[in-house]
Amino acid sequence: MSNRVAIVGTFQSGCEREKRGRHITELVYETVSGLMKKLGMEMSQVDNIVSCSQDFLDGRTISNRTIPEAEGAYLKSEAKLAGDGSQAVFYGMIRILSGKYQNCLVLAHAKMSEGSQNVIANAMFDPIYQRALGLDEIIAAALQARAYMTRYKITPEQTAEAAAKALTSAARNKNVFRGKKISAKQVLASKMLSSPIHELEAFMPADGACALMLASEQQAFKWTKSPVWIAGAGSAIEQYYLGDRDLSSAAALKEAAKRAYKMAGIRHPEKEIDLVELSNYFSFQELMYPEALGLCAPGKGAALLASGKTMADGKLPVNPSGGVLGGNPLCVSGLTRVIEAADQINGEAGNIQVKKPVKIALAQGSYGPAGQSQCVLVLSGDAKVKAKVNSPVRKKGKK
Amino acid sequence: MARKAAIIAAGQTYHKSKRRDVNIVELIHEAVKACLEDAQMGPKDIDAVLIGNMEHFEGVYNPDLWAVDATGALMKHALKITTGGTTGASVAHAGYYHVASGLFDCVLCIGWEKQSDGDTTAGLIFQSDPLFERSNMAGAIGTFALAASEYMDRFGISEEQAAKVAVKNRGNAVNNPYAHLRRPVTVQDVLTSPPLAHPIKLLDMCPTSDGACAIIVASEEVARKKSPNKPAWFKALATRHDQPFNSDLPLLINMRTLQSAAKEAYKQAGITNPRKQFDVAEFYEPCTFAELSWYEALGFCELGGGGKLIDSGVTEMTGELPVNPSGGVISTNCIGATAMIRVAEAALQVMGKAGARQVDGVKTALATGFGGSFWTEITILEGN
Numbered sequence: 008m009s010n011r012v013a014i015v016g017t018f019q020s021g022c023e024r025e026k027r028g029r030h031i032t033e034l035v036y037e038t039v040s041g042l043m044k045k046l047g048m049e050m051s052q053v054d055n056i057v058s059c060s061q062d063f064l065d066g067r068t069i070s071n072r073t074i075p076e077a078e079g080a081y082l083k084s085e086a087k088l089a090g091d092g093s094q095a096v097f098y099g100m101i102r103i104l105s106g107k108y109q110n111c112l113v114l115a116h117a118k119m120s121e122g123s124q125n126v127i128a129n130a131m132f133d134p135i136y137q138r139a140l141g142l143d144e145i146i147a148a149a150l151q152a153r154a155y156m157t158r159y160k161i162t163p164e165q166t167a168e169a170a171a172k173a174l175t176s177a178a179r180n181k182n183v184f185r186g187k188k189i190s191a192k193q194v195l196a197s198k199m200l201s202s203p204i205h206e207l208e209a210f211m212p213a214d215g216a217c218a219l220m221l222a223s224e225q226q227a228f229k230w231t232k233s234p235v236w237i238a239g240a241g242s243a244i245e246q247y248y249l250g251d252r253d254l255s256s257a258a259a260l261k262e263a264a265k266r267a268y269k270m271a272g273i274r275h276p277e278k279e280i281d282l283v284e285l286s287n288y289f290s291f292q293e294l295m296y297p298e299a300l301g302l303c304a305p306g307k308g309a310a311l312l313a314s315g316k317t318m319a320d321g322k323l324p325v326n327p328s329g330g331v332l333g334g335n336p337l338c339v340s341g342l343t344r345v346i347e348a349a350d351q352i353n354g355e356a357g358n359i360q361v362k363k364p365v366k367i368a369l370a371q372g373s374y375g376p377a378g379q380s381q382c383v384l385v386l387s388g389d390a391k392v393k394a395k396v397n398s399p400v401r402k403k404g405k406k
Numbered sequence: 407m408a409r410k411a412a413i414i415a416a417g418q419t420y421h422k423s424k425r426r427d428v429n430i431v432e433l434i435h436e437a438v439k440a441c442l443e444d445a446q447m448g449p450k451d452i453d454a455v456l457i458g459n460m461e462h463f464e465g466v467y468n469p470d471l472w473a474v475d476a477t478g479a480l481m482k483h484a485l486k487i488t489t490g491g492t493t494g495a496s497v498a499h500a501g502y503y504h505v506a507s508g509l510f511d512c513v514l515c516i517g518w519e520k521q522s523d524g525d526t527t528a529g530l531i532f533q534s535d536p537l538f539e540r541s542n543m544a545g546a547i548g549t550f551a552l553a554a555s556e557y558m559d560r561f562g563i564s565e566e567q568a569a570k571v572a573v574k575n576r577g578n579a580v581n582n583p584y585a586h587l588r589r590p591v592t593v594q595d596v597l598t599s600p601p602l603a604h605p606i607k608l609l610d611m612c613p614t615s616d617g618a619c620a621i622i623v624a625s626e627e628v629a630r631k632k633s634p635n636k637p638a639w640f641k642a643l644a645t646r647h648d649q650p651f652n653s654d655l656p657l658l659i660n661m662r663t664l665q666s667a668a669k670e671a672y673k674q675a676g677i678t679n680p681r682k683q684f685d686v687a688e689f690y691e692p693c694t695f696a697e698l699s700w701y702e703a704l705g706f707c708e709l710g711g712g713g714k715l716i717d718s719g720v721t722e723m724t725g726e727l728p729v730n731p732s733g734g735v736i737s738t739n740c741i742g743a744t745a746m747i748r749v750a751e752a753a754l755q756v757m758g759k760a761g762a763r764q765v766d767g768v769k770t771a772l773a774t775g776f777g778g779s780f781w782t783e784i785t786i787l788e789g790n
Contacts, residue, residue, distance in 0.1 A: 106408025
């Protein structure tokens with residue numbers, strides 16, 4: 008029985024626009040065996056597996072049937088979380104807390120180069136009312152960007168600054184492919200995809216995989232001297248029809264953060280959190296999401312960015328990795344945020360390690376049109392992190 | 407935390423090959439509503455919503471997002487878990503893990519499929535490797551034809567013995583108002599039904615159905631204080647996945663994953679004599695031959711003894727260990743829901759709420775899930 012769960016090892020095999028020489032199975036094998044080698048762990052020592060992928064992205068019904076040999080799932084308990092990689096970490100944690108398992112291999116993979124992404128994304132919209140409109144993730148995000156920018160009088164230059172920061176940071180990140188030193192002006196000069204979103208402000212389909220190992224309190228120190236504890240976790244989902252939502256704010260993210268903070272005992276996120284890795288599929292989200300996370304007031308995301316506080320050398324670094332804009336595929340992007348946050352806590356982020364000490368880090372993942380489903384994890388390097396689990400959802404007064 | 411968890415309510419839709427009266431979210435809502443009514447609960451009582459199906463069957467990507475209004479997941483913790491045929495059981499097991507973790511008290515689990523919106527076999531073919539298996543061993547019929555031939559050859563199992571499974575299960579389905587195919591059949595009907603791929607004939611194989619199923623998994627406190635139903639406690643669960651190439655394993659139909667999962671679950675639940683200790687079992691039997699073989703894999707009889715066991719009547723409604731009182735998968739198969747219906751039917755038996763298909767005095771019930779490349783999810787439920 009474990010009262011808390013730790014990340015004891017992480018591995019990224021690096022994302023590329025197209026991994027033409029790799030089958031999905033090979034991609035996962037490379038990643039899982041990389042993690043095993045790093046941990047000094049045998050497959051027989053892995054209790055169970057949670058993988059994250061999507062049938063539609065892989066063009067494979069039961070997409071986890073492509074990888075049992077690569078993830079070592081022979082005669083093991085495996086489950087596929089078909090959403091975002093951050094949720095796979097949440098589910099892996101839940102499986103360990105249930106008492107049935109002592110560790111859990113969590114991995115995510117996608118090979119988006121093999122499919123036509125806007126056709127796939129269009130299939131996310133209901134076939135009756137919305138699909139025929141030609142909606143995809145970019146158009147949904149553009150509607151959200153427009154609503155957010157109009158409400159808070161955010162300019163295209165300000166969202167372009169967020170993209171420039173992300174891509175410039177990504178240039179130092181060896182696990183992504185899209186980074187380059189670039190200015191907001193250059194971002195604005197890139198092709199308009201769906202107004203107000205320019206090409207360099209939108210995530211790019213990519214191929215990649217990553218993995219981490221979770222372990223119970225009892226087993227964590229067997230695999231590492233410095234476990235990173237999952238101190239808080241929360242998730243929430245909002246309305247499906249874009250017209251039903253107030254797109255100018257991220258309500259589900261706000262709720263997910265509230266739950267994760269409650270579980271982690273965080274009252275003043277802007278003071279207590281040392282570093283944030285968020286899923287900036289689109290540049291404006293790097294302005295909007297810190298507001299929902301309570302790191303600044305609503306509408307002040309652009310001012311927060313302009314203050315320099317969220318730069319890698321700032322007081323509250325946000326996405327020193329560059330985030331999703333640097334080049335992560337769907338599914339993998341949320342798990343990558345968790346890995347980057349954990350690596351920062353352990354000082355293992357290499358080139359992109361921030362200078363300030365990181366004790367508490369936040370990782371956020373999302374999926375669905377305009378970030379409909381959101382997940383927040385609060386990670387802590389502090390061994391004295393609360394030993395008792397607080398439910399992220401249980402109401403006050405209930406035991 | 408390792409808390410106890412129980413199924414306190416279940417709901418399912420009426421099943422048909424084409425539910426033209428509802429769309430996907432309405433179909434899901436029908437099961438959710440039935441389940442919440444069974445629990446005498448509203449969406450506000452639910453902490454988390456877990457859902458699964460097989461997306462290529464309907465051609466809707468991330469249908470969980472669309473279904474938010476139908477499931478009541480709005481602003482709740484919601485996950486989509488999909489593992490192929492086993493999906494429904496994977497979601498039910500996830501419900502157990504959620505409650506046992508101590509983080510959630512009341513979890514709504516949903517499995518569904520609306521196969522009439524797409525083409526199941528077309529979708530299913532895409533699970534197989536495009537280079538090695540897609541052209542020859544993709545889909546359920548061909549794979550089971552090969553597996554059943556090997557089984558017949560090795561143990562002298564006859565087509566008549568397999569047909570008896572259809573006769574039994576289709577006969578049981580008459581008692582289940584939710585079942586898709588509710589017309590009894592005879593051995594002769596099965597043997598003379600159109601051949602699909604030798605030795606599998608139309609009536610040996612499961613149908614394609616539209617339908618959904620929902621259950622509520624709750625903590626001990628909720629189960630004891632709030633549930634109007636007798637709780638069906640999770641006594642044991644086990645999952646086994648396996649290598650992806652169906653043609654690689656000898657005696658495929660006897661499922662090493664099922665044997666291995668049963669070993670773990672039996673140990674956990676203290677089952678040493680399954681035939682005596684289980685009062686009822688719900689199998690995910692995609693075809694008649696599979697049910698015979700799985701009697702063996704689950705230790706109801708010795709290897710190769712499945713044919714004799716069906717002959718003996720042990721697994722009839724009136725027998726020592728009734729298998730598939732619901733009519734099983736041969737009578738109803740809405741794939742993403744199918745494995746959850748097994749768990750739900752087992753729970754209903756434990757609760758004493760199975761109506762005309764109720765087996766007397768059920769204390770311990772077994773449910774199996776089948777999917778992927780012969781993967782298994784086993785659930786053992788127990789009454790108070």
